[in-house]
Amino acid sequence: MGRMHRRARWLPGIFARLAKAAVLTACACISACKDPVQTRREPAEGAAARGLVAIKDAGCGSCHEIPGLDWPKGRLAPSLKGFDDVGLIAGQLPNRPEVLAAFVRNAPLVKPGSTMPPMPITEQEAQDIASYLYGIDHD
Amino acid sequence: MIDALWGWPPPVLDPAGPYAAKVTTLAWSLFALGVIVTLIVIAALWAAIKGPPRVQAMLGGERAIWIGGVAFPGIVLTALLIWGLTLTATLTDPIEGDEMRIRVTGEMWWFRVQYLDDQGRVIMEDANEIHIPVGQPVLLELESGDVIHSFWVPHLSGKKDMIPGRRTLLLVEADRPGEFGGVCAEYCGAQHALMGFVAVAHEPAAWREWRDARLARLAAADGPIETELDIARTAADNSFDAPADALAIEAERAGAISPLPVPVATGDAPLGRRLFMDVGCAACHRVAGTEANGLAGPDLTHVGSRLTLGAGILPNHLGTMMGWIGDSQSIKPGNRMPSYDMLSAEELEAIALWLEQQK
Numbered sequence: 001m002g003r004m005h006r007r008a009r010w011l012p013g014i015f016a017r018l019a020k021a022a023v024l025t026a027c028a029c030i031s032a033c034k035d036p037v038q039t040r041r042e043p044a045e046g047a048a049a050r051g052l053v054a055i056k057d058a059g060c061g062s063c064h065e066i067p068g069l070d071w072p073k074g075r076l077a078p079s080l081k082g083f084d085d086v087g088l089i090a091g092q093l094p095n096r097p098e099v100l101a102a103f104v105r106n107a108p109l110v111k112p113g114s115t116m117p118p119m120p121i122t123e124q125e126a127q128d129i130a131s132y133l134y135g136i137d138h139d
Numbered sequence: 140m141i142d143a144l145w146g147w148p149p150p151v152l153d154p155a156g157p158y159a160a161k162v163t164t165l166a167w168s169l170f171a172l173g174v175i176v177t178l179i180v181i182a183a184l185w186a187a188i189k190g191p192p193r194v195q196a197m198l199g200g201e202r203a204i205w206i207g208g209v210a211f212p213g214i215v216l217t218a219l220l221i222w223g224l225t226l227t228a229t230l231t232d233p234i235e236g237d238e239m240r241i242r243v244t245g246e247m248w249w250f251r252v253q254y255l256d257d258q259g260r261v262i263m264e265d266a267n268e269i270h271i272p273v274g275q276p277v278l279l280e281l282e283s284g285d286v287i288h289s290f291w292v293p294h295l296s297g298k299k300d301m302i303p304g305r306r307t308l309l310l311v312e313a314d315r316p317g318e319f320g321g322v323c324a325e326y327c328g329a330q331h332a333l334m335g336f337v338a339v340a341h342e343p344a345a346w347r348e349w350r351d352a353r354l355a356r357l358a359a360a361d362g363p364i365e366t367e368l369d370i371a372r373t374a375a376d377n378s379f380d381a382p383a384d385a386l387a388i389e390a391e392r393a394g395a396i397s398p399l400p401v402p403v404a405t406g407d408a409p410l411g412r413r414l415f416m417d418v419g420c421a422a423c424h425r426v427a428g429t430e431a432n433g434l435a436g437p438d439l440t441h442v443g444s445r446l447t448l449g450a451g452i453l454p455n456h457l458g459t460m461m462g463w464i465g466d467s468q469s470i471k472p473g474n475r476m477p478s479y480d481m482l483s484a485e486e487l488e489a490i491a492l493w494l495e496q497q498k
Contacts, residue, residue, distance in 0.1 A: 057454065058454065058456075058458070059453045059454045059456070059458065059459040059462070060458075061470075062453055062458065062459045062461075062462030062463060062470055063458065063461070063462040063465070063466070072452075072453070072469065072470040072471075073469060074462050074466055074469050074470055075466055075469045076461070076462050076465040076466040076469070076480065077462075115461075115484035115487075115488070116458070117457040117458050117461060117488060117491075118457070118458075119456070119458055120392040120393065120454075120456045121392060122388055122391045122392060123391070
């Protein structure tokens with residue numbers, strides 16, 4: 001009876017010590033690490049809004065499902081849900097805004113053999129569309 | 140895109156011709172009358188609650204009901220009915236008989252368009268687009284191939300039903316050039332909402348030029364069927380300069396779609412032509428001058444010059460053409476054309492490219 005009483009008293013002490021150690025370790029880890037690398041691009045508000053209009057006008061939805069576009073939701077080509085987290089553009093090209101804009105406007109030029117044909121959009125519209133695509137937030 | 144329902148001013152209140160102007164006058168008059176009646180009712184209600192006892196007694200009397208509840212609406216509504224019915228009757232009357240005639244047939248879910256000569260013979264076929272000259276009435280013969288549809292270009296006139304087994308007539312006239320959206324205005328099945336078209340009004344000279352070019356194209360197609368197509372693509376100006384004005388923007392857009400500085404190995408229009416005949420397209424679609432002679436679907440003789448695809452719902456370019464051929468069922472579920480996703484990307488692009496060349 002007495003032994004059990006003693007155990008009951010020192011057990012919480014162990015937990016408290018463990019908790020303290022854990023907190024200290026966590027603090028040490030956090031202060032030792034840098035902030036996570038910011039890979040997410042934050043496009044200008046106006047550019048993204050213009051981009052969505054250009055997407056509608058060019059009919060991109062005929063082949064792609066694009067968040068923010070109610071219709072059409074084509075399935076011939078890859079869905080662009082979660083495009084903000086995509087790695088290589090079209091599985092091949094470096095993921096940089098100027099490359100994305102060039103691809104959107106004239107895909108076969110930057111990726112020979114691409115299924116996606118050239119689009120009747122201006123360079124400015126292509127940049128705006130790239131801004132919109134980088135701004136898709138589908139987490 | 141040319142939309143028949145959106146924009147400012149809304150197309151229903153923005154007449155582009157005398158027939159639509161009449162409808163707009165009627166619409167505004169009805170609206171104004173509605174406002175006046177609403178104001179009278181509010182005033183009467185206020186007087187009945189807060190007004191002097193003499194007025195309250197008057198409003199509560201039997202006489203007020205006979206005058207305000209029976210005589211006034213009876214007279215006003217009868218007058219409106221007579222005015223409205225006679226006005227809508229003038230939308231198809233008088234028909235002189237020498238108007239240019241276009242037959243438009245509603246199909247699930249697109250519009251078959253046939254231009255008629257003065258003998259009523261079909262001289263050219265098209266789909267989802269009517270081209271008319273400015274400043275002259277055009278008589279539309281409206282028919283249906285399946286169920287009841289309704290033809291409506293808010294800018295040009297009122298609605299007119301397209302009834303199976305009957306021919307209804309509608310006069311349209313544009314007093315300025317422009318592209319005016321139209322829709323089917325009678326529920327006709329799953330894709331009723333995606334059944335649209337465009338009415339294009341040209342200056343008379345430009346319209347005659349347009350017609351002559353089309354007739355020349357058809358006359359050229361009248362001989363032996365062409366077997367090889369020249370798809371020489373010239374070098375493109377693909378400069379990325381900032382656009383200066385609307386025209387420059389248009390030019391830049393066009394520059395991006397037409398020929399590329401680097402030849403595209405897959406853009407094989409002759410292959411597209413062969414595939415069009417072989418994989419089944421030709422069974423439903425006609426292209427003048429080729430062995431494709433199907434009548435079930437839209438005539439594609441001039442599809443490359445159309446403003447829209449899929450019956451007024453998509454812009455028309457190589458990309459949307461590929462998307463439509465490859466997977467039209469995602470875009471317009473239930474439409475009569477199957478998705479050709481059994482074709483490869485090269486084959487899709489080849490067919491689309493060949494079709495875009497059919498001007």
